[in-house]
Amino acid sequence: MADRLSGIIKWFDNAKGYGFIAPLDTESMTPTDVEIFLHHSAIGGNGFHKVHKGVLVTFSTVPRDKGLAASNVEMVSSQFQD
Numbered sequence: 269m270a271d272r273l274s275g276i277i278k279w280f281d282n283a284k285g286y287g288f289i290a291p292l293d294t295e296s297m298t299p300t301d302v303e304i305f306l307h308h309s310a311i312g313g314n315g316f317h318k319v320h321k322g323v324l325v326t327f328s329t330v331p332r333d334k335g336l337a338a339s340n341v342e343m344v345s346s347q348f349q350d
Contacts (some may be wrong), residue, residue, distance in 0.1 A: 272326045274344070278303060280319035285309075289325060289338055304329060306336040312342045 273308035280287030285308035304327070309320065311350050327338040 272328060273304075273306065274324065274326050275338075277306070277319055277321050277323045277325060279321055280306065282318050287319060289327065289341075303335070305335065307337065308342065310337065310339045310341045312340060336344065 275289040275291040278288045278290040287306050288303040289306050291304055292303055306319070306327075308319070310327070323343055325338075325341050325343055327341040329336040329341050331337075
């Protein structure tokens with residue numbers, strides 16, 4: 269299994285079922301400029317049905333045509349920003 273990364277939900281459209289994760293620079297724990305595509309099907313069944321901006325998640329990545337996509341996404345924090 270690939271290494272797990274941490275990141276913050278940058279934005280997510282619950283109606284359309286996709287958004288982006290800003291991975292964290294693990295040394296400074298601040299979001300990077302890179303965006304990782306997040307599709308609702310990549311979200312694990314760990315109890316969050318709606319995705320909110322600002323939620324801390326862990327995830328793996330898989331290549332896609334336009335960069336990277338998140339896989340095996342799990343919520344770490346239930347805190348979010350509106």
